[in-house]
Amino acid sequence: MGLRWWRNFGAALAGVLLFFHGFCYSEKGPNYSFLQEAKQAPPNLYYDYIIIGGGTSGCALAATLSQNATVLVLERGGSPYGNPKIRNLDSFFANILDNSPLSPSQSFISEDGVFNNRARVLGGGSALNAGFYSRASAGYVKSSGWDERLVKESYEWVEKKVVFKPPMLQWQSAVRDGLLEAGVLPYNGFSYEHLYGTKVGGTIFDHQDHRHTAADLLEYANPKNIVVLLHATVEKIEFRLPDGESKPIASGVIFRDEVGVRHNAYRRDSKSEIILSAGAIGSPQLLMLSGIGPEAHLKAHGIPVILEQPMVGQGMADNPMNALPIPSPRPIENSLAQVVGITTFGSYIEAISGSDIIRSWFHRPPEQSSNDSTAPKGTEKTLKAMHTMMKATVRGGIILEKIKGPISTGHLKLRTTNPEDNPYVTFNYFKEPEDLQRCVEGMRIIIKVINSKAFSKFRFPHIPVQLLIDMVVNSPVNLRPRHVGASINLEQFCIDTVRTIWHYHGGCHVGRVVEPDYKVIGVDGLRIIDGSTFNHSPGTNPQATVMMLGRYMGEKILGER
Numbered sequence: 264m265g266l267r268w269w270r271n272f273g274a275a276l277a278g279v280l281l282f283f284h285g286f287c288y289s290e291k292g293p294n295y296s297f298l299q300e301a302k303q304a305p306p307n308l309y310y311d312y313i314i315i316g317g318g319t320s321g322c323a324l325a326a327t328l329s330q331n332a333t334v335l336v337l338e339r340g341g342s343p344y345g346n347p348k349i350r351n352l353d354s355f356f357a358n359i360l361d362n363s364p365l366s367p368s369q370s371f372i373s374e375d376g377v378f379n380n381r382a383r384v385l386g387g388g389s390a391l392n393a394g395f396y397s398r399a400s401a402g403y404v405k406s407s408g409w410d411e412r413l414v415k416e417s418y419e420w421v422e423k424k425v426v427f428k429p430p431m432l433q434w435q436s437a438v439r440d441g442l443l444e445a446g447v448l449p450y451n452g453f454s455y456e457h458l459y460g461t462k463v464g465g466t467i468f469d470h471q472d473h474r475h476t477a478a479d480l481l482e483y484a485n486p487k488n489i490v491v492l493l494h495a496t497v498e499k500i501e502f503r504l505p506d507g508e509s510k511p512i513a514s515g516v517i518f519r520d521e522v523g524v525r526h527n528a529y530r531r532d533s534k535s536e537i538i539l540s541a542g543a544i545g546s547p548q549l550l551m552l553s554g555i556g557p558e559a560h561l562k563a564h565g566i567p568v569i570l571e572q573p574m575v576g577q578g579m580a581d582n583p584m585n586a587l588p589i590p591s592p593r594p595i596e597n598s599l600a601q602v603v604g605i606t607t608f609g610s611y612i613e614a615i616s617g618s619d620i621i622r623s624w625f626h627r628p629p630e631q632s633s634n635d636s637t638a639p640k641g642t643e644k645t646l647k648a649m650h651t652m653m654k655a656t657v658r659g660g661i662i663l664e665k666i667k668g669p670i671s672t673g674h675l676k677l678r679t680t681n682p683e684d685n686p687y688v689t690f691n692y693f694k695e696p697e698d699l700q701r702c703v704e705g706m707r708i709i710i711k712v713i714n715s716k717a718f719s720k721f722r723f724p725h726i727p728v729q730l731l732i733d734m735v736v737n738s739p740v741n742l743r744p745r746h747v748g749a750s751i752n753l754e755q756f757c758i759d760t761v762r763t764i765w766h767y768h769g770g771c772h773v774g775r776v777v778e779p780d781y782k783v784i785g786v787d788g789l790r791i792i793d794g795s796t797f798n799h800s801p802g803t804n805p806q807a808t809v810m811m812l813g814r815y816m817g818e819k820i821l822g823e824r
């Protein structure tokens with residue numbers, strides 16, 4: 264038998280082994296054997312990798328690392344499986360407006376007076392979000408210094424499991440055609456790529472309108488190597504400073520279970536790591552609670568300082584979103600974002616629609632109301648007026664724009680030392696004039712879409728765009744003051760009626776808080792891998808790149824072992 268025979272035999276054997284290896288791994292979503300309640304965990308645990316936060320990046324990272332190492336995921340929320348509000352597209356608003364203590368959505372109001380939400384559930388933001396999936400631009404990948412081949416493979420790994428082509432029914436199609444009429448060209452068809460013009464993107468909702476979250480990526484995990492603890496709230500990362508060493512070493516974490524009992528998880532050996540994937544609010548917050556942050560601020564909260572790091576919590580950014588609601592004279596589909604207009608001036612146009620979406624859009628939970636006398640209080644009044652005028656329902660759609668970047672940034676500060684409490688977050692929307700200009704130009708495109716021929720059958724001819732603008736200006740879409748002129752000046756409209764598109768990021772920037780390999784500067788044994796490391800939001804919508812990054816860094820870390 265020649266060398267060639269042995270080569271072929273070897274290749275066939277490797278194929279068979281790989282097949283069974285992959286086959287053995289496969290556990291399906293709701294039936295993971297490795298999901299456990301934290302209260303069942305022993306007091307002390309030892310793992311190769313301890314991942315704080317089983318969110319959008321954390322799940323992708325954990326699934327990857329478990330291929331070749333033991334992994335513990337500590338997630339403060341519960342399981343997304345079996346929750347119809349998470350699963351069904353129609354429940355998008357019901358899910359994020361659920362303000363109960365165990366809700367997967369923890370609401371907060373930024374110091375800018377804008378309502379916001381953060382995830383508290385396995386799967387993280389992917390269990391709350393609008394599902395739109397679109398990759399980062401080639402320029403973004405390049406400027407991040409990432410390996411392009413591995414980035415591509417990592418996106419594909421995500422897409423194979425949780426991404427679908429959206430149905431594009433009549434309302435979304437009208438928005439697409441309206442964008443083309445408005446000059447957002449060319450038409451790029453269905454694509455995950457970031458391309459100037461109008462395109463249909465991916466979605467994590469399948470053809471039955473059921474959501475697939477990052478928790479589904481755990482189907483890739485090796486069940487023998489991973490444990491995911493639910494309702495495990497990490498209180499702090501612990502450090503030690505051995506004699507003769509200059510850098511503190513992250514040695515373990517303290518977490519609290521659902522009934523308040525504390526447990527410890529430790530790195531198994533010197534190759535092991537702790538990885539913070541608690542998101543753009545949770546990661547800087549937990550670094551500070553663990554003693555890494557601006558010294559005076561930590562001391563003011565009585566936190567022993569491990570490392571003075573003034574950049575922790577800096578560079579917090581949230582892409583501002585401004586929108587117009589358009590009541591529809593005819594029935595339309597319930598849809599979340601499917602089509603996007605990517606303009607050359609840095610504004611991205613998306614749309615959602617539904618039988619009662621305008622009411623949901625303006626609704627907010629009573630807990631989020633405020634005594635601020637300058638904030639408009641007219642939701643029901645305005646809707647009633649619209650309702651009477653139309654003598655119909657408030658079915659319709661919202662066309663919204665998000666700006667690229669943004670350039671304006673703010674900061675995060677601790678409110679208390681309880682990790683469950685929201686910190687103070689300031690985003691400084693539109694502080695930089697370029698952001699405001701992008702918003703104004705984006706609003707002009709939205710107005711063109713509404714006035715387009717393609718869109719004419721989805722609007723009442725007797726409701727002019729000005730009335731839609733007035734409706735937003737007179738509604739409590741946020742807690743910001745309204746200025747005279749917000750109805751007639753698009754700059755003032757952008758500033759006064761800004762909302763979030765929930766793409767907030769930053770607080771632990773690459774180059775400031777972490778090295779390009781995501782290791783925390785100034786300490787050993789600790790990385791941060793999530794949206795808090797982004798200087799700008801990637802692509803039109805970040806989740807594709809957040810999941811990609813989890814996979815990408817998992818592969819890199821395994822390669823280093």
Ligand SMILES: Cc1cc2nc3c(=O)[nH]c(=O)nc-3n(C[C@H](O)[C@H](O)[C@H](O)COP(=O)(O)OP(=O)(O)OC[C@H]3O[C@@H](n4cnc5c(N)ncnc54)[C@H](O)[C@@H]3O)c2cc1C
Nearest residue numbers: 316318319320387388392393395497542545765794804806
């Ligand atoms: C309502 C909404 C709509 C959105 N729409 C879209 C969209 O259509 N398309 C898109 O691309 N993006 C969208 N996004 C943004 C996207 O979902 C987020 O950018 C992304 O999920 C962030 O991922 P992450 O891994 O950085 O953080 P997360 O996914 O938030 O993960 C952080 C995890 O850490 C856990 N955690 C935090 N602190 C602790 C602690 N102390 N102990 C233990 N666990 C902790 C949290 O519970 C959470 O599960 C949306 C987001 C929201 C909220």
